[in-house]
Amino acid sequence: MKQLSRAAVIWQLAAFFATLVPHLSWMPFWLIGLCIITPATRLMIHSGRWSLPHWSVKLVLVMAVIGGLLLTFTRETGVRATVALLIAGLALKMIEIYHRRDALVLLYVSLFVSGTAYLFHQSILMALYSLMTTVLIVAALNSIYQDPLRNDWLRPLKRSLRLVGFALPLMLVLFIIFPRIGPLWSVPLNQNAARSGLSDRMAPGDISQLTRSNELAFRATFEGPVPAPQQRYWRSMVYGHYDGRTWTRLPRREQFRLAEVDLVGDSEPLAYEVVYEPSNNPWLVALDQPSAAPSGSFLTKGNAPLRYRPVDRRISYKSSALLDYRLQPDLPEYDRQAYLQLPGENSDPRSRELAERWWRETGGDADTFVRRAFTLFNREFSYTLSPPALSGYRVDGFLFDSRQGFCGHFAGALTFLLRAAGVPSRVVAGYQGGQWNEDEAYLTVRQYDAHAWVEYWQQGRGWIRVDPTAAVAPERVSQQADRLFADDPAFLSDTPMARLRFGSGWMADFQRQLDALNFSWHRWVLNYQGQQMELLKGLLGEVNLARLGLLFFIPFVLVMGVVAWLQLGGRKRSRDPLERALARLLADFQKRGHPRASNETIQAFSQRMSTHFPAMAGELRALAKCDEAVRYAGRPDARKALLAAIAACYRALKSSRAKEKRLT
Amino acid sequence: MTDSLLRGVEDASRSLEKVLLGKQQQIRLALTCLLSQGHLLIEDLPGMGKTTLAHGLARVLGLEDQRVQFTSDMLPADIIGVSVFEPANGEFRFHAGPVFCQLLLADEINRTTPKTQSALLEAMEEGQVTADGHSYRLPKPFFVIATQNPVTQFGTFPLPESQLDRFLMRISLGYPAPEVERQLLLGGDTRAMLDDLPRSLTPNDLLDIQERCSQVHASSSVIDYLQRLIQFTRDSELFSYGVSPRGGLALLRSARTWAWLDGRTHLVPEDIQQVLEPVIGHRIRPAEEVGSHAGARLVNELLAQVDVLG
Numbered sequence: 006m007k008q009l010s011r012a013a014v015i016w017q018l019a020a021f022f023a024t025l026v027p028h029l030s031w032m033p034f035w036l037i038g039l040c041i042i043t044p045a046t047r048l049m050i051h052s053g054r055w056s057l058p059h060w061s062v063k064l065v066l067v068m069a070v071i072g073g074l075l076l077t078f079t080r081e082t083g084v085r086a087t088v089a090l091l092i093a094g095l096a097l098k099m100i101e102i103y104h105r106r107d108a109l110v111l112l113y114v115s116l117f118v119s120g121t122a123y124l125f126h127q128s129i130l131m132a133l134y135s136l137m138t139t140v141l142i143v144a145a146l147n148s149i150y151q152d153p154l155r156n157d158w159l160r161p162l163k164r165s166l167r168l169v170g171f172a173l174p175l176m177l178v179l180f181i182i183f184p185r186i187g188p189l190w191s192v193p194l195n196q197n198a199a200r201s202g203l204s205d206r207m208a209p210g211d212i213s214q215l216t217r218s219n220e221l222a223f224r225a226t227f228e229g230p231v232p233a234p235q236q237r238y239w240r241s242m243v244y245g246h247y248d249g250r251t252w253t254r255l256p257r258r259e260q261f262r263l264a265e266v267d268l269v270g271d272s273e274p275l276a277y278e279v280v281y282e283p284s285n286n287p288w289l290v291a292l293d294q295p296s297a298a299p300s301g302s303f304l305t306k307g308n309a310p311l312r313y314r315p316v317d318r319r320i321s322y323k324s325s326a327l328l329d330y331r332l333q334p335d336l337p338e339y340d341r342q343a344y345l346q347l348p349g350e351n352s353d354p355r356s357r358e359l360a361e362r363w364w365r366e367t368g369g370d371a372d373t374f375v376r377r378a379f380t381l382f383n384r385e386f387s388y389t390l391s392p393p394a395l396s397g398y399r400v401d402g403f404l405f406d407s408r409q410g411f412c413g414h415f416a417g418a419l420t421f422l423l424r425a426a427g428v429p430s431r432v433v434a435g436y437q438g439g440q441w442n443e444d445e446a447y448l449t450v451r452q453y454d455a456h457a458w459v460e461y462w463q464q465g466r467g468w469i470r471v472d473p474t475a476a477v478a479p480e481r482v483s484q485q486a487d488r489l490f491a492d493d494p495a496f497l498s499d500t501p502m503a504r505l506r507f508g509s510g511w512m513a514d515f516q517r518q519l520d521a522l523n524f525s526w527h528r529w530v531l532n533y534q535g536q537q538m539e540l541l542k543g544l545l546g547e548v549n550l551a552r553l554g555l556l557f558f559i560p561f562v563l564v565m566g567v568v569a570w571l572q573l574g575g576r577k578r579s580r581d582p583l584e585r586a587l588a589r590l591l592a593d594f595q596k597r598g599h600p601r602a603s604n605e606t607i608q609a610f611s612q613r614m615s616t617h618f619p620a621m622a623g624e625l626r627a628l629a630k631c632d633e634a635v636r637y638a639g640r641p642d643a644r645k646a647l648l649a650a651i652a653a654c655y656r657a658l659k660s661s662r663a664k665e666k667r668l669t
Numbered sequence: 670m671t672d673s674l675l676r677g678v679e680d681a682s683r684s685l686e687k688v689l690l691g692k693q694q695q696i697r698l699a700l701t702c703l704l705s706q707g708h709l710l711i712e713d714l715p716g717m718g719k720t721t722l723a724h725g726l727a728r729v730l731g732l733e734d735q736r737v738q739f740t741s742d743m744l745p746a747d748i749i750g751v752s753v754f755e756p757a758n759g760e761f762r763f764h765a766g767p768v769f770c771q772l773l774l775a776d777e778i779n780r781t782t783p784k785t786q787s788a789l790l791e792a793m794e795e796g797q798v799t800a801d802g803h804s805y806r807l808p809k810p811f812f813v814i815a816t817q818n819p820v821t822q823f824g825t826f827p828l829p830e831s832q833l834d835r836f837l838m839r840i841s842l843g844y845p846a847p848e849v850e851r852q853l854l855l856g857g858d859t860r861a862m863l864d865d866l867p868r869s870l871t872p873n874d875l876l877d878i879q880e881r882c883s884q885v886h887a888s889s890s891v892i893d894y895l896q897r898l899i900q901f902t903r904d905s906e907l908f909s910y911g912v913s914p915r916g917g918l919a920l921l922r923s924a925r926t927w928a929w930l931d932g933r934t935h936l937v938p939e940d941i942q943q944v945l946e947p948v949i950g951h952r953i954r955p956a957e958e959v960g961s962h963a964g965a966r967l968v969n970e971l972l973a974q975v976d977v978l979g
Contacts, residue, residue, distance in 0.1 A: 603976040606938045636890045638935040 009108060012158045013148035014051045017108060018044045020145040021095060023138040024115045027122035027131065028088060033077045036089060036096075039070065043099040050100065058100055066097060088121045108149045115142050127319065129526040130519075140165050171568055178560040182541065182553060203241055203288070203434055203455055207252040207413050219451050221282050222436055223290060224524050226447045228276040232292065234438055236328055238458065238470065239290040239450065241435035243307025249348035250399060252417055252432050254307075263306040264337050268294055269467075270327035280321045280527050287312045290435055290450075292326035293470065299324040307431070308332060319527060331467040332460075336429065344429035344462065353398040353421065355405055360425035371428045371463055378419055379476035386410075388478035415473035416457040423461050430461035433470070445521040583635075583644060586651045593658055607632040621657035628654050674870075674878055675932060678704070681729035681869035688725050688862050689718050689842075691849035697930065698840050698947050699726060699814075704878050705926040707837020707919065708793050708813040710778075710951065717842045719816040723774045724863050726814065730875060731868040733808075735770040739781040741824065745788035749798045750805075763800065768792050771808050771872060775815040779825045786832060789813065793835045810875055830952075837919050838947035878929070885925040886935040894938050895921060897975050898945070902953055907970060909956045916952045923948050938977045945972065 025032075025040055032040075049055040058066075070093045078086035091114060098111045119138040122131060144165035151161065223239075244252035245259075255263070274296045281289060289302055289310040298304045299322035302312040310324070333340075367373040385408055392410040395402040400421045403414050416432045423430035437456035439448040458472040541553070591601050591610075599617060601610045611629035615622040631647035634640045678700060685696045699722060702709045711719045720736075727734035737748060750766030767773065768789075778786060792798050793813050797806050815836070818825055833839070845853060870878075895917065903911030912920075924940040931940070946968040955967050 603974065604942065604972040606977045608937065609939065633935075633937060637886075637888045637937045639886050639888050 009051075009102075009105070009149055010151050011051070012161065013108070013145070013151060014047065015158075016141070016145035016148040016161055017102075017111060018047065020112060020115055020138070020142040021099065023141045024095070024119045025092065027126060027134065028092060028118075031085060031125070032089065032092070033073070035073050035077075036093060039093065040096045043096045047099045047102070057103070063097070063101060070097065084121070084124050088118065088124070091118050091121070105149055109146075112142050112146050112149075127527070128523045130523075132526070136169070140169050143168055171564065174560065174564055178557065182556050203286070205242060205254060205286075205288075207244055207417070207432065207434060207457060208250055219453055222284075222450045222452050222454065223279050223281040224447050224449050224527075225277050225279045225292075225439075228278075229273070230275070231441065231446075231448075232275065232328060236293075237438055237448070238293040238433075238456075238472075239436040239439075240293050240295065240309050240433055241288050241290045242433070243305065243309050243460075244432040244434060245307065245344055246346060247348055247417070247421065249352050252420075255343060259343055260306050263340050263343065264333065266304060266306060266308045267333045267335070268296060268308065268327065268330055269332075269334065270294075270296065270330040272327060272329040274325035274327055276323065276325045278321060278323050280319065280524070281316060283316050283318050283320075285315050285317060287315050289316070289322070291324050292328075294327050294330045294332055296325050296327045296330075307433075309433075309435075321527075333462070334465050334467040336462055336464075336467075341429045341462070344431050345424050345427065347421070347424050353400040355401045356398075356418070356421060357425045359404065360422045363422070364426040371423070371426075371461060374423070374426060374428070375419070375461070375471055378422060379471075379473065382415060382473055382477040386415075386477050388474070412457045412472075412474040415477060416459050419459045419471070419473045420461075423459070428461050428463075430459060433458050433460055437472075442517060442521055442524075444517070445524060447521075447524055449520060449524075583648060583651075586648060586655075587632075590651050590655050590658070593655065597658070597662070607636070618658070618661055620661055621654065624650065624653045624657045674874055674881070675930075677870045677874060678878070678930060680867070684729050684866045684869060685722070685725045688866065689722050690853050690856075691845050692718070692722075692842060695722070695840055695842055697927075698838060698944065701923055701926045701930060701944060702838040702840075702947070703730065703812055704875065704882060704930075705837060705922045706810065706879050707923070708815070708835060710833070710836040710839040711814065711816045711842065712819060712839055713816075713841045713843070715818060717844070719842060720774070720776060721863065722842070723772075723776075723814040723816065725866060727772045727774070728863060728866040729869045730772070731871050732771040732810070732812070734772040734774060735767040736774040736776060737767050738776045739778050739785070741780055741782065741826075743781045743785050745785050746800070748785065748788055749792075749800050752801050761801070763803070763805070765805070768798055769805070769807060771810055772812045772814065775813055777817060778815040779817040779828055781826065783826055783829065786826070786828060789815075790832055790835065810872055833951045834913070834915065836951065837923060838944070839951040840947045882926040882929045883922075885928050885933070887921065887925070888935065891936045891938060891941070892921075894975070894977055895924075895941055898941070898971060901971055901975050902949070905971075905974075907956055907967060909954045912949050912952055916949055920944065920948045942972060 021040075021044060029037065046055065046058075050057055074086065074090055074093065078089065095111060095114055095118065098107065098114075102108050102111065116139070119135055119142065122135055122138075140162075144161040147161035147164045147168075151157065242254065245255035246253045254260070275292070277292060279290065279299070289299055289312055291299065291304075291310045294308060295304060295310060299310050301320075301322065302310045305311050363374055363377055367377060387409045388411065389409045390411060392414060393407050395407065400418050403410055403418050404422075420430045420432050434455070434457045436450045436454045437458070438454050439450035441448050456474070458470060458474070460468040460470050462468050541556075587607075594601065594610075594614065599614060605613070608629040611625040611632075615625045618625070628647075628650040631643050631650045634643040635647050682693075682696055682700060686693060689696060699709055699711075703726065711722065713719055724734070724736075726732075746766065748766050748768050750764050750769070752761040752763050754760075755762050773792075775789065778789070788798075792807060792811070796809070796811055797804050799805075813836075817828070844850075899912045899917045899920075902908045905911075920941060923944040924936055927940040927944050928934075928936045946965055950965060950968060953967060
């Protein structure tokens with residue numbers, strides 16, 4: 006066994022821990038424990054206090070880890086389980102490093118695991134961090150090749166920095182020209198199952214859970230005037246069907262029969278760009294009302310954007326919206342009936358009764374009806390993030406008993422009332438509001454901005470958007486959710502650190518700056534593939550494989566050339582004219598088939614050469630004598646004589662070659 | 670003066686060549702070792718002339734010598750000496766052992782136990798011995814020439830690295846060439862010839878020579894070369910550990926003496942190359958165990974890999 010130095014062990018541990026850090030947020034506790042215990046064991050083994058574990062111990066550990074993984078990730082077969090398996094493998098490898106080969110396995114797998122961090126985080130900080138991790142791992146790789154007796158700490162790091170430094174230009178070249186291949190397999194991240202993202206169904210209470218998450222939903226930039234907060238309704242889904250408990254989209258067979266979307270607008274469409282976070286769901290967001298489908302998607306009959314495939318990685322798309330519009334001023338009978346659907350005949354009798362009474366009292370005017378509902382909401386209802394659970398007739402329960410709820414409750418109840426009164430209506434889900442970043446001019450919308458509102462239809466005016474939540478809590482619409490909920494203990498209760506984001510002072514400032522930086526990073530770096538083709542076309546004219554290869558090859562050769570020159574050529578050239586002359590003479594001898602062996606002094610070499618070239622024995626003897634005097638006898642005064650001797654030898658060698666040529 | 674000293678050494682060398690036929694290189698190395706004030710380890714199979722060389726050296730250098738045949742039941746007192754109670758005056762009196770001499774021939778040193786081996790250690794390093802809590806100084810100069818059988822032989826206790834390190838050189842004699850062997854078989858009794866060897870130098874001459882050798886000029890080029898050699902043993906994968914600083918100093922000391930024996934007042938790389946194998950052969954260990962005498966092959970590799978000119 007080749008002993009590893011102490012520094013090498015420490016470097017390995019450092020690399021290991023650096024690899025782990027990005028995964029700490031989701032790793033199960035037992036795995037974190039394992040990742041602390043095994044490196045500690047490694048240290049004890051290395052210091053000689055413990056011996057390497059017996060195979061039976063290792064077997065038990067492996068069984069325990071497999072069991073733990075199976076239990077922890079029962080319902081997941083995705084990325085987290087795989088990465089957890091790799092990390093557990095790394096941790097176990099820690100205690101069975103016998104050979105350098107084992108350390109190599111550890112470090113190579115660490116490199117892979119540090120790459121998997123991008124499956125979970127893609128911020129610019131993550132990029133910098135993973136660069137640092139790479140430096141650490143390369144340093145560890147260096148250190149295991151170090152002589153165990155030379156326990157040098159800094160040398161591996163210096164070498165690693167140099168190596169990574171050399172690799173950076175290549176990395177840039179690869180980034181710019183390497184073709185972006187679509188995901189070969191879809192990576193099921195599945196990490197938000199319980200908490201974030203809109204759902205394709207809405208049962209009151211769902212969205213109050215959603216509100217607690219401060220995860221980023223999307224970011225948007227506008228190419229025209231920025232819409233006012235009250236206008237920032239981001240449409241994502243339309244629920245047309247209610248089964249007494251849950252609002253869902255209209256069944257597919259009904260959707261087929263609905264009329265095509267007919268959007269009439271007088272104003273100029275507002276163009277904008279959205280950078281959308283992966284949600285693993287196919288629906289996107291579009292500012293009310295979308296006048297064109299975002300690229301890669303289409304608009305449903307409810308005029309909501311839907312993608313052909315789930316969003317499994319961050320995407321960006323462009324779209325445009327009409328802020329003043331008439332959506333479907335004419336609605337066929339079939340559509341009207343579809344948007345009047347209610348569960349059964351007898352559900353929620355009190356609400357139906359209320360709707361009928363109001364309809365009579367308002368003289369069949371939908372607008373007055375809605376205002377009436379708003380007045381009621383405003384006076385008698387309260388807005389809360391943690392409403393009581395409802396059972397039985399839920400609309401009745403909400404309207405007459407609990408009287409508190411969140412946007413989903415209000416939107417669902419109002420739609421129910423409108424339908425009961427015979428007004429076609431539907432619930433629209435999406436996001437409302439967002440945080441405007443003044444410096445960088447973009448809007449950040451987080452999962453707590455998720456919202457639900459109502460659209461009802463009037464002949465000639467089309468679908469009219471009303472927000473019952475605005476009636477009970479107008480601040481919800483005019484302010485950002487974070488300001489509004491800041492005092493509610495339920496808000497962001499599962500992410501205590503997030504509250505810092507909303508504090509004032511330098512911390513909040515720093516957060517905003519960082520967010521802006523990340524936004525640019527996402528727009529320009531992560532979504533680079535769009536510009537790649539154009540850039541390559543500008544650079545190459547026509548993009549074909551040969552030119553692409555050349556484009557890659559030239560920088561590669563340049564970098565490798567610089568490395569080779571630094572490693573080989575740059576060092577050997579001596580400044581001393583004497584050494585240079587001597588090197589030239591030796592090179593000449595080499596050309597004649599007589600290279601100097603590295604353990605041969607000039608004296609030994611001269612002696613050997615005088616047997617091959619008896620004609621120049623005298624010159625060679627002089628060379629040997631002068632060289633010895635200068636080099637070894639400490640007589641710098643002989644330098645001139647040595648230069649002359651070298652020149653003489655050089656000439657003698659030339660003339661001997663000329664003679665040979667004449668003879669042949 | 671210098672010339673007479675050099676001539677004395679040459680005479681000594683020639684005399685030794687008469688009793689140890691065809692071993693000029695080994696004789697010169699042995700002389701170099703002793704003239705560098707170092708202890709010599711001769712390792713070879715029995716009957717190769719180890720003892721003859723040691724005896725001859727003692728004769729020609731005019732040193733008072735003692736021979737100890739090491740056996741496995743030997744005790745430290747057998748070498749150092751023992752305090753004996755004298756009833757006449759009621760006191761203990763120290764009876765000096767064989768170590769009190771100018772040249773101690775320790776025959777087959779690896780046949781004895783480590784305890785006895787280490788008794789020699791103090792003597793070799795400090796020039797003194799301790800018995801019954803009392804230190805006794807050894808005469809000056811004091812040399813140890815130890816012979817040992819290859820460690821692969823039965824009944825041997827290999828010398829530990831710490832003790833090997835105290836020997837300046839380790840040489841082996843090897844079988845004689847066929848024509849030399851024929852001469853040997855035809856020749857007379859070497860034992861009688863040993864006693865007839867003329868004494869070429871005095872102990873005082875030895876001290877003078879040592880003084881002169883230390884004045885041999887070592888240019889920075891030579892020192893650089895020496896350093897590159899040592900560094901290579903430390904960096905290379907071939908070695909499981911490299912040469913210690915003491916090993917480096919030993920190399921320089923021996924090379925200086927070698928240069929002086931050549932009649933030069935400055936070092937050249939060849940001096941180092943000549944003494945390299947005997948000086949560092951027993952101080953390095955190959956990374957992989959490939960037999961007891963991997964040292965020579967390793968040193969050849971070392972010489973081939975390190976450029977003399979830098």
